[in-house]
Amino acid sequence: MTEDCLAVFSPSGLRGRFAQGTTLLDAARRLGVDLDSVCGGRGICGRCQVTIEEGSFPKLGIDSRGDHVSAWNDVEGRYAERRGALPDGRRLGCQAALCGDVAIDVPADSQVHRQVVRKRAATHPIAVDPLIHLHYVDVAQPDMHDPASDFRRLCDALAAQWGLTDIHADLAVLRGLQTVLRQGAWNVTVAVRNRRDIVAIWPGLRAQAHGLAVDIGSTTIAAHLCDLVTGDVVASAGVMNPQIRMGEDLMSRVSFVMMNPGGERALTESVRAALRGLIGDVTRDAGLVPADVLEMTVVGNPIMHHLFLGLDPTELGGAPFALTIDAGFELRAREAELDIAPGGFVYLLPCIAGHVGADTAGVVLSEGPHLRDEITLLVDVGTNAELVLGNRSRLLACSSPTGPAFEGAQISCGQRAAPGAIERLRIDRETFEPRFQVIGCASWSDDPAFADTGVTGICGSGIIEAIAEMFLAGLLTSDGVIDGAQAARTPRIVADGRTFSYVISEATPRLVITQSDVRAIQLAKGALYAGARLLMDRYGVASPDRITLAGAFGSHIDVAYAMVLLSLIHISEPTRLRRISYA
DSSP: OOOOEEEEEETTOOEEEEOTTOBHHHHHHHHTOOOOOSSSSSSSSOTTEEEEOOEEETTTTEEEOGGGBOOOOHHHHHHHHHHOOOOTTEEETTTOBBSSOEEEEOOGGGOSSOOOOOOOOOOOOOOOOOSEEEEEEEOOOOBTTBOOOHHHHHHHHHHHHHOOOSOEEOHHHHHTHHHHHHHTTTEEEEEEETTTEEEEEEESOOOOOEEEEEEEOSSEEEEEEEETTTOOEEEEEEEEOGGGGGOSSHHHHHHHHHHSTTHHHHHHHHHHHHHHHHHHHHHHHTTOOGGGEEEEEEEEOHHHHHHHHTOOOGGGGSTTOOOSOOSOEEEEGGGGTOOSSTTOEEEEOOOOBTTBOHHHHHHHHHHOGGGOSSOEEEEEOSSSEEEEEEOSSOEEEEEEOOOGGGGTTTSTTBOOSOTTEEEEEEEOTTTOOEEEEETTOOSEEOOTTOTTTOOOEEOHHHHHHHHHHHHHTTSBOTTSOBOGGGGGTOTTEEEETTEEEEEEESSSSOEEEOHHHHHHHHHHHHHHHHHHHHHHHHHTOSSOSEEEEEHHHHTTSOHHHHHHHHHTTTOOTTOEEEEOOOO
16 A cells, blocks of 8 residues: 555644554654553553644645544453543554644653753842732721621731731632631731732741742743742742644744634633643642642743743744733633632733743843843853843844754654653763763663663754764754765765765664754754854844853753854853853
């Protein structure tokens, strides 16, 4: 049968054409997709569950439908009878066979290796002045001579003991007011936001208040639980952005909305569901419950910002890239379907421009280039890079569509950061033999057969180091061409059509850095450089005095190898480069 069915797997981004009748599990194995199965494809273990995406995906050039795979069969029916019904929309990958082009999402619980999301929080010395403060009050008990309501007497206590007037309480707070007052024997702790809104009430004395800082990135979402009294980060967690299955980059997601009426609702619900999971993860790690989170602050690029709020991002898909709102915005957490404190709020930082978002505003506030004399270049490296250049005189900002190459996508053997991915790589200058370090394995390996390392691919930081090492070893010319003349010195340089490739391993899976891989990184780097050069030209400087890398990828890239790449775009030697984690 002809191989005329295109299968695209997310979040890996791996894709290929297969004959009709090929099972999704078989297609996944042939592509190297991380899809679990322990029963040999007999429909017994249920580990290979996948979701068939519905809709039109312009960037992929396919229309994906549920009937583009074979119908529900008897094996799946028996599994449902014995093990319980599959979640809505899921199929067993070993039973569903290709009938047409299809986009397939592999959920986290069907992956052998859990994705690694590296967005640590680096704290800065700041004066902690939270919007929410805790107030312990002694409330007068009701009696037959004072008919005032419990809420009126609570307000009177706050006014008399703390000087707080014009207090408001949400209906969700009022529902538990009488129970809490009596549990605390009329002594309660009240969390008041902005000296006006009651967020939560607890019986007795409570000294801890917590808030959540969230970064919604195109590829990853990170959440940091903070102590609002001390400013300390007490727990962090991250997940892959589930919107990836609707498109790897921002424009793909806008296209998904344009081609699928109501698609923005699916994108909004997916990111809110991910946030609900993160809230549960960080509070559990800290020994708390979601209701202990009093406030959330959310940042993200403009499209992530709009989709989180449930705003249609279509206008951001073309010039003049008009935002629905660019100012700071706050809403009740329940309006965003998030379960935190009864009266909890979510605050979103302001967006700067059409494709320079609230995440960049957060980086500026954190790093403070506007407080220095030296000219600083801030680069939030990701699928969509955002750059800020300037000092205390003025700041300029722009965005740059780097694409997902830095995340391991669009690379022949690339993958997102997960156990089994090469994250560090060195090439011997004499023998050209590689050494590497794999996520999940602390030691370095130089075994081309990957003995006991479980290598599955190479992630973004590994790609950067591989290309930089090839350049430093003389295998790559300054214009990005793999030097075929070096084939006489090492069997690791092999002909690949009209170009050459560098072979990391011939084992399974075969890992090779191709000329196309180099070009993909060059395009991403070129997009970054174009944005930086545009800012420098507009600012009137030849180069910055200081460069700061932010974002999940930016915080993990080795500074030395970043400098190797930067040296190819003529950043002057005095420039200081450092990396920060995204706070």
